[in-house]
Amino acid sequence: MAQMNLLQAINNALITAMRADNKVLVLGEDVGHFGGVFRATSHLQEEFGRERCFNTPLVEQGIIGFANGLAAQGCKPVAEIQFGDYIFPAFDQIINETAKFRYRSGGQFDCGGLTIRTPYGGGIAGGHYHSQSPEAFFAHIPGIKVVIPRNPYQAKGLLLSAIREPDPVIFFEPKRLYRAAVGDVPESDYELPLGHADIVQTGSDITLVAWGAQVEIIQEAAQRALGDGISCEVIDLQSILPWDIATVSTSVVKTGRLLINHEAPLTAGFAAEVAAEIQSQCFLSLEAPIMRVCGLDTPYPLVHEKEYMPDALKTYEAIIATMNY
Template sequence: MSIPMLRLAKWGLISKRCFSNTTTCESGKTVNLFSAINQALDIALDTDPRSYIFGEDVSFGGVFRCTSGLADRYGKHRVFNTPLCEQGIVGFGIGLAAMICITDRETAQLQKSSLQIISFPLLIRHESLWSQIVNEAAKFRYRSGNQFNCGGLTIRSPYGAVGHGGHYHSQSPESFFCHVPGLKVVIPRSPQQAKGLLLSSIRDPNPVIFFEPKWLYRLAVEEVPEHDYMLPLSEAEVIRQGNDITLVGWGAQLALMEKACDDAEKAGISCELIDLKTLIPWDKETVEASVRKTGKLLVSHEAPVTGGFGAEISASIAERCFSRLEAPVARICGLDTPFPLVFEPFYMPTKNKILDAIKATVNY
């Protein structure tokens, strides 16, 4: 199992390989990540007439072109632009998803509706948007005693480093939303994963935050099946088997970790690499089983180290595997500073930082 080709000089050229634990590439077409997202949205609109896409600039394809052609195909009553008002976008989405839930009850229809919202500015920059997601969408089912819900709501958003985004457009806010009961948080690592996980998110009976790594929109390329398929949420994937140390990551970080594992193998260190894919609820059992085998754990993510989701993984594994750990849990993450522009190479976790941490942990 390997990370797909990333045409990025910074990471080096990785040979193109197709991988998945649930699908094959025999009938697939080679596409990049934003095209795989477009395929998933096309399928969602085609298979459920109660699906809608609305948000900032989505009718002409959006900044990253993920919704290109969908308004022409399904009409501007189903794929349409909204004012640049994040509170209104999410508030309307919650209301629409809730109303379709009521319709489901009255007509006894089983097929779930789906709604995707694209908000190109980072979500946490908008206090009103934060309130809609945290205080409304996440709590809708709980506060009604499960009489009502907005489970057909999927909020898509670009996230993470982009190479030139600076302190606003390169942030990684996933841990903020992982702290909110009632939400699911999903981050894909590749085009094939993105399509299957997005379709699963859209059809999940809970509101989902679906973060798409901006860096991978055009750089991650692999064969993606053209048919409708889903990948399970909350199931981590062991994409590389090993015995000496467990590595856990998600999103674009997996490519760097794969390269570090390759270099570690040359030094005689066998690494087991796990893609978490769903952060909430995350697959503790798969990570625990790996750590019980290797006795060592390293977590890497782009977000700042303090309060990052790696801290939750570290604490949980320390509680579950304390007697099996042979070294402190290592975390290679972003720095506790605003995301810099000129000094981005110093801020970001790199292959060499991860490799040094692998060696230090194994030799502890």
């Protein structure tokens, strides 16, 4: 074991994957000697050379187009999009090529070796072009997987699984945790399964669901609620495509209540999909309407970032309202 922050765990996962398989390549803007804007790819070019860790032009559509070609030819590219907000120019390549290549070729070709890494979310005073949470856009697309870690241990294990996954994966990294989240991480090679939720804390009165940095928020809200005698079950989805319906529904059948928290805007956020599916599966077990605590339906604000965030206090108040319904 070694103490790592989330950035170091990601860097360690990349080194581990590249040492184990010479088909693993890293590409993106400034990922070479500079190590990326957050330094997640530090020292990779020094160890593996320019052939396996190289800079690209500042063209996101080109980054993913090139990565698609590499993946289709048997390589395992890990493409970095510098900020999640900048993934939209590459939307066409991801949706119409990455996700559909296997389907349209009848299984003869695929981009299954492709992993797209990108930091997402707010909390760093980055304003509206450096703080968005676009995960729900990609959860709508068959053919890719969407994975979001919450801490260094999850980050390394999930990223290694994503790189070795036979389907393309978008790996969203909560950037406000890059240096804030620190924990014990095995220095050895290990994988965590994709598509499985993690029950962070068991409880009996209400189920709280989140992913990424918001898991810490619902844990804090659960601790506040405990002072009122409310026992919260806390679940980290970890993957939102596919998401672990069975774990969440089993929990809701037990508790009778569900609250979902995410940083993205409320309307058409992924909480809506979770709420719809759980309502369908657990309708007779629900004691109150499903609650969503999310970002606002506005562009991400700079000055009013704290007001925008679905923080622990908003979550706690929603827990109380649900329990008193």
